[in-house]
Amino acid sequence: MSRASILGKVRSALNATTDDTERQATVAARLRDLPRVTPPQRVAAPNTDLVACFVGELERQLATVKEVGDPSEIPPAIAEYLRAQNQPLGLRHGSDPRLADLDFSAVPNFEVKTGPALPDDSCGLSYAFAGVAETGTMALLSGPENPVTLGFLPDTHIIIVPRDRILATYEDAFSLLSKEKGAGAMPRTLNLISGPSRTADIGGRIVIGAHGPRRLLALVTAQL
Amino acid sequence: MQPTSHDFKSNARTALADHQLQQALSGLPTGLVAQRAAARDRLPEFEALRDYGRDIRNHCLDHLDLYLERYEAQVTAAGGHVHWAETAEDACTAILKICESAGAKMVTKGKSMVSEEIGLNAHLQAAGLEVVETDLGEYILQIRDETPSHIIAPAIHLVQDQVENDFRRQHQQLPKDRRLEEPAELVDEARQILRQKFLSADVGITGANFLIAETGSSIIVTNEGNGDLTQSLPKLHIVIAAIDKVVPTLNDASALLRLLARSATGQEFTSYTTFSTGPRRADDPDGPEAYHVILLDNGRSELLGSEFREVLRCIRCGACMNHCPVYNAVGGHAYGWVYPGPIGAALNPALIGVKEAGALANASTFCGRCESVCPMRIPLPKLMRRWREIEFENGDTPLLTRWALRGWASVALWPSAYHRLSSLMVRALRLGAGKRGAFTWLPLASGWTAGRDLPAPQGRTFQQLWAERQKAATKKTDATETP
Numbered sequence: 001m002s003r004a005s006i007l008g009k010v011r012s013a014l015n016a017t018t019d020d021t022e023r024q025a026t027v028a029a030r031l032r033d034l035p036r037v038t039p040p041q042r043v044a045a046p047n048t049d050l051v052a053c054f055v056g057e058l059e060r061q062l063a064t065v066k067e068v069g070d071p072s073e074i075p076p077a078i079a080e081y082l083r084a085q086n087q088p089l090g091l092r093h094g095s096d097p098r099l100a101d102l103d104f105s106a107v108p109n110f111e112v113k114t115g116p117a118l119p120d121d122s123c124g125l126s127y128a129f130a131g132v133a134e135t136g137t138m139a140l141l142s143g144p145e146n147p148v149t150l151g152f153l154p155d156t157h158i159i160i161v162p163r164d165r166i167l168a169t170y171e172d173a174f175s176l177l178s179k180e181k182g183a184g185a186m187p188r189t190l191n192l193i194s195g196p197s198r199t200a201d202i203g204g205r206i207v208i209g210a211h212g213p214r215r216l217l218a219l220v221t222a223q224l
Numbered sequence: 225m226q227p228t229s230h231d232f233k234s235n236a237r238t239a240l241a242d243h244q245l246q247q248a249l250s251g252l253p254t255g256l257v258a259q260r261a262a263a264r265d266r267l268p269e270f271e272a273l274r275d276y277g278r279d280i281r282n283h284c285l286d287h288l289d290l291y292l293e294r295y296e297a298q299v300t301a302a303g304g305h306v307h308w309a310e311t312a313e314d315a316c317t318a319i320l321k322i323c324e325s326a327g328a329k330m331v332t333k334g335k336s337m338v339s340e341e342i343g344l345n346a347h348l349q350a351a352g353l354e355v356v357e358t359d360l361g362e363y364i365l366q367i368r369d370e371t372p373s374h375i376i377a378p379a380i381h382l383v384q385d386q387v388e389n390d391f392r393r394q395h396q397q398l399p400k401d402r403r404l405e406e407p408a409e410l411v412d413e414a415r416q417i418l419r420q421k422f423l424s425a426d427v428g429i430t431g432a433n434f435l436i437a438e439t440g441s442s443i444i445v446t447n448e449g450n451g452d453l454t455q456s457l458p459k460l461h462i463v464i465a466a467i468d469k470v471v472p473t474l475n476d477a478s479a480l481l482r483l484l485a486r487s488a489t490g491q492e493f494t495s496y497t498t499f500s501t502g503p504r505r506a507d508d509p510d511g512p513e514a515y516h517v518i519l520l521d522n523g524r525s526e527l528l529g530s531e532f533r534e535v536l537r538c539i540r541c542g543a544c545m546n547h548c549p550v551y552n553a554v555g556g557h558a559y560g561w562v563y564p565g566p567i568g569a570a571l572n573p574a575l576i577g578v579k580e581a582g583a584l585a586n587a588s589t590f591c592g593r594c595e596s597v598c599p600m601r602i603p604l605p606k607l608m609r610r611w612r613e614i615e616f617e618n619g620d621t622p623l624l625t626r627w628a629l630r631g632w633a634s635v636a637l638w639p640s641a642y643h644r645l646s647s648l649m650v651r652a653l654r655l656g657a658g659k660r661g662a663f664t665w666l667p668l669a670s671g672w673t674a675g676r677d678l679p680a681p682q683g684r685t686f687q688q689l690w691a692e693r694q695k696a697a698t699k700k701t702d703a704t705e706t707p
């Protein structure tokens with residue numbers, strides 16, 4: 001009822017009818033062609049070092065970024081970071097097989113749990129679907145592999161970003177998503193994360209760790 | 225919320241005398257304004273992006289019915305529900321019904337200006353629900369029983385001491401001698417308190433910065449992460465958004481997102497940009513079990529067919545108010561309704577009537593800074609000017625202003641008489657001012673002279689000076705051209 005009325009009012013405001021094939025064709029074309037704006041030079045110029053751009057931008061937004069060579073270096077890098085931050089040695093991650101393969105046995109007393117986040121978890125570990133160089137942004141897909149709550153309930157969030165999935169723009173990340181998961185397919189939640197939780201609501205001064213993670217570590221690695 | 229826009233003048237007077245408010249507002253030029261300028265300078269494509277963004281929004285509005293239908297179909301395909309609401313009341317009723325049918329007792333909320341517009345909190349509370357604002361600024365306002373004074377920085381009118389007092393009053397269960405001197409300590413306290421609320425909420429309500437027709441997704445843009453906890457932990461996620469929020473594709477949203485954070489806070493991108501599509505999938509271990517979207521009209525469809533259509537391009541970045549000298553002087557509450565600043569002056573008369581909000585269009589010096597920074601290139605001064613005309617046509621302009629305008633117009637229609645009269649006036653003023661060269665008091669202008677002197681004209685009118693200059697210039701060219 002409201003639906004018909006609102007759409008009717010919109011159409012009459014636009015002097016449009018329901019059988020206007022030209023307008024329908026315009027809309028269909030946009031949804032098919034998915035036009036893009038010219039990408040920013042900072043990532044589109046020839047020979048741009050996308051990884052360097054990604055790291056630089058993410059660090060500007062107060063995240064810690066560490067580049068590691070081999071996946072075997074990930075557990076010690078995480079342990080070192082948590083120790084340096086005075087955090088408990090342990091984390092939780094989802095069922096992503098690439099995370100299950102990480103071997104923390106060399107780190108004494110390191111506790112690894114799996115599943116969605118619980119209120120007392122101190123650290124969540126996620127695997128990024130892609131990185132976006134233009135603003136140091138990481139795209140995360142919700143699901144059993146990488147439950148969405150891991151990125152928001154724990155005090156520390158660690159994200160693994162494979163080097164060869166750092167793309168230039170958001171549009172590149174979306175088109176990779178369509179390619180790998182099916183055209184227009186979306187998970188329940190797609191998070192674009194570009195820094196730790198922050199606020200400027202008290203006197204305009206920036207404070208890190210408002211409601212989400214107080215610290216964010218991005219580990220740029222070779223593909224696992 | 226009961227509007228007080230018609231009282232703008234007296235609201236403004238109170239605001240100007242409020243020292244704490246003035247102190248809070250003094251941070252704007254070096255804060256959000258400077259940060260935006262820096263972000264714009266870092267992105268050479270910024271101005272071209274503004275054109276592209278404006279064109280996207282125009283395209284959306286021209287095809288709004290079709291994109292809304294497509295959006296609805298995609299939400300439904302993802303397992304979500306779309307509810308259409310013509311008025312604020314319809315929207316509140318729909319949301320309450322969803323909450324009640326889920327047996328909800330506690331609702332957490334992310335920041336949403338549309339929920340302010342429809343008065344959602346009061347409606348839900350009246351039905352016995354506990355409603356908790358989780359954006360830090362909104363939480364502070366909720367415990368102060370105030371409304372936002374800015375669309376992206378809702379508590380920008382407060383200084384830190386005020387927040388400390390509020391927290392001490394509100395959080396009596398905590399030790400009295402705790403330290404609350406640093407912003408970080410206050411943020412931490414709010415974090416502890418709100419954690420419990422996030423974990424026990426039955427329903428999470430968020431707004432939407434954009435809705436995507438291509439995929440049926442709603443987008444929220446935040447820094448705190450409160451919106452994500454709000455929408456991921458409870459059983460139910462409800463999105464409240466106006467119909468003008470729909471954009472065609474993810475790529476279109478990308479272009480607009482490049483403008484939004486830079487224009488708003490001067491960040492390259494906010495910490496969290498979150499796309500939600502439907503409820504949790506069959507094998508998802510977290511996320512809401514049900515997903516509802518309320519599509520609100522509340523006057524937008526009428527605006528679409530009016531000469532004010534361009535305000536619907538607004539992406540609610542707040543840049544126009546940050547750069548407005550009037551907003552900087554009086555803050556957001558003086559505007560007397562949900563949307564303050566230039567966007568409020570252009571939008572509110574359409575939503576709550578010219579009689580109530582027409583005064584806002586007069587709260588402008590027409591300096592044009594708002595239009596010069598608006599990422600969507602909305603001609604805000606032009607729209608405000610139009611509201612002034614409508615107010616005048618409706619006879620709502622104050623009597624004194626009408627007479628003054630009529631008197632001025634009757635002379636201005638006769639240019640030669642006008643010139644003669646103004647040159648007489650100018651000479652008289654010069655003589656009247658005497659040696660001082662300025663007036664400390666003038667009849668009908670005591671409002672101006674109370675705060676400063678009015679410099680007297682120097683004896684000749686602009687037209688006279690202009691004519692003299694033209695004459696001198698012709699003489700000069702004549703002289704140089706003569707061999």
Ligand code: SF4
Binds near residue numbers: 537597599600601
């Ligand atoms: S009118 Fe323009 S500047 Fe003002 S909030 Fe809207 S988009 Fe931003």
